[in-house]
Amino acid sequence: MQAAIPFPDISPELFSIEIGDFTFALRWYALAYIAGILAGWRMAAMLGTNPRLWPSEAPMTRAQVESLVTYVIIGIVAGGRIGYCLFYQPAYYLTHPLEILAIWQGGMSFHGGFLGVVLGTILFARWNGVRLSSVADIMAIVTTPGLFFGRLANFINAELWGSPSDMPWAVIFPTAAAQDCPGIEGLCARHPSQLYEAALEGVMLGAVLLWLAYRRGWFARPWAMTGAFLAGYGAARMFVELFRQADDQFITPDNPAGHVLRLGEAGLSMGQLLSLPMLLLGVALMLWAHRRA
Numbered sequence: 441m442q443a444a445i446p447f448p449d450i451s452p453e454l455f456s457i458e459i460g461d462f463t464f465a466l467r468w469y470a471l472a473y474i475a476g477i478l479a480g481w482r483m484a485a486m487l488g489t490n491p492r493l494w495p496s497e498a499p500m501t502r503a504q505v506e507s508l509v510t511y512v513i514i515g516i517v518a519g520g521r522i523g524y525c526l527f528y529q530p531a532y533y534l535t536h537p538l539e540i541l542a543i544w545q546g547g548m549s550f551h552g553g554f555l556g557v558v559l560g561t562i563l564f565a566r567w568n569g570v571r572l573s574s575v576a577d578i579m580a581i582v583t584t585p586g587l588f589f590g591r592l593a594n595f596i597n598a599e600l601w602g603s604p605s606d607m608p609w610a611v612i613f614p615t616a617a618a619q620d621c622p623g624i625e626g627l628c629a630r631h632p633s634q635l636y637e638a639a640l641e642g643v644m645l646g647a648v649l650l651w652l653a654y655r656r657g658w659f660a661r662p663w664a665m666t667g668a669f670l671a672g673y674g675a676a677r678m679f680v681e682l683f684r685q686a687d688d689q690f691i692t693p694d695n696p697a698g699h700v701l702r703l704g705e706a707g708l709s710m711g712q713l714l715s716l717p718m719l720l721l722g723v724a725l726m727l728w729a730h731r732r733a
Contacts, residue, residue, distance in 0.1 A: 444610045444629035452597045472593035473516070476586025481509050483582040488574075493653060495660045499574035508564050508575065515560030516553045516586075523552010527710065528687055550587075550677075551714045557583070573662035580669035581649045587673075588642025595634035602631025602683045631683040640676035648672065661733040667725025674719030681711045 456465035487493060488500035500508070524547045525533040525540050533540050561579055565572040594600045598613045604621040610629035621628040649668060652658040658665050686698020686709055699707025708716070 444608075444612050444627065447598060447611055447613050450596050467593075468596045469590075469593040472589035473586070476589045477509065477513060477516075479585035479589075480512070480582035481505070483585070484508065484578055487581060487653065487659075488578050493657075493659050494574075499570055500578075504568055504570060507568065508561075511560035511564040512557055512579075515556030515558070517556075519556015519559070520548035520550070520553030523549035523555060527552065527714065529689060550590075554718075571662070573666070574659075576663065577659055577665035580665045581646065581653060583669065584642050584646030584649065588638050588646070591634045591638035591642060595632060595638070600634055601685055602633035602636075603685050605629055605631045605683070607631070630685065633680055633684040636680045636683060637676070640680065641673055645669070645672045645676060661729045663725050664729035664733075667722045667727075667729060669722065670718045671722030671726065674715040674717075674722060677715040678712045678719065681709045681715075684709070684711070686710075 450468075452467055452469070454466045454468055454471060484500075485502055485505045488505055489498045489502055491498045521540065527549055528547075557579065561575050562572060564570070565575045598615045601611075601613045601615075606629065609632065611632045612627055612629050621630075649665060649672075652665060652668060658668070690698035690700055690710060695702070697707065698709060700710045701708040701713055
């Protein structure tokens with residue numbers, strides 16, 4: 441029998457309260473969003489109001505940072521939900537449009553949430569008279585705690601698991617079908633790809649960006665930090681997709697890997713296809729920012 445780690449007995453709900461026919465439940469997924477927003481808020485206040493990190497003066501006041509949080513929350517929730525519906529199950533939600541609002545049922549897209557935050561950041565900068573490049577460079581760093589907590593919540597929810605694996609750290613997820621693992625009866629050990637993403641996109645990327653801000657002075661190069669985040673996230677996501685199970689709607693008998701763009705025997709998953717433009721744009725922004733500096 442292969443070595444594997446049983447999935448820890450953690451309920452997706454932190455607690456629930458029943459009042460008649462109404463049930464209120466606080467889920468780890470919601471708590472992850474709250475923790476990510478609070479951590480990002482504190483980091484934005486620390487970075488955006490510290491004049492020593494900027495070439496002339498701090499670009500934002502604490503009041504403006506608090507206002508930015510409102511724009512970000514709306515962008516995350518609206519963009520994440522709409523992005524999931526459009527990118528992953530457009531046919532279903534076109535026939536069930538009211539379920540787009542059912543966020544409590546799950547289904548959020550990072551790329552959709554990212555686009556929502558981009559739009560919110562642009563509106564905030566324009567309406568508050570703050571340089572867009574400065575806000576974007578701050579957002580590049582403060583996004584990483586949310587990525588970390590969000591991927592931990594994906595693991596607790598036993599969702600977005602990895603492909604079958606015989607590695608000793610592979611996890612037996614309770615909701616992963618055993619028949620998806622050829623040659624293994626009764627068990628289906630998989631890569632804990634959610635934890636891979638939490639480590640790469642949250643911890644490592646966040647640490648590198650903070651080092652660039654405090655030790656290398658990258659806030660003096662407008663858009664360089666934004667480019668570093670885009671390139672770093674794009675590269676990390678494309679790498680982890682190699683160990684992640686494709687979404688069911690993309691898997692067919694003649695396409696078991698779930699590639700949405702097929703190039704002979706190889707191909708790109710939906711996550712890789714959406715991350716590739718981020719990687720290319722990030723590299724271009726860094727080069728452009730350093731040439732201007």
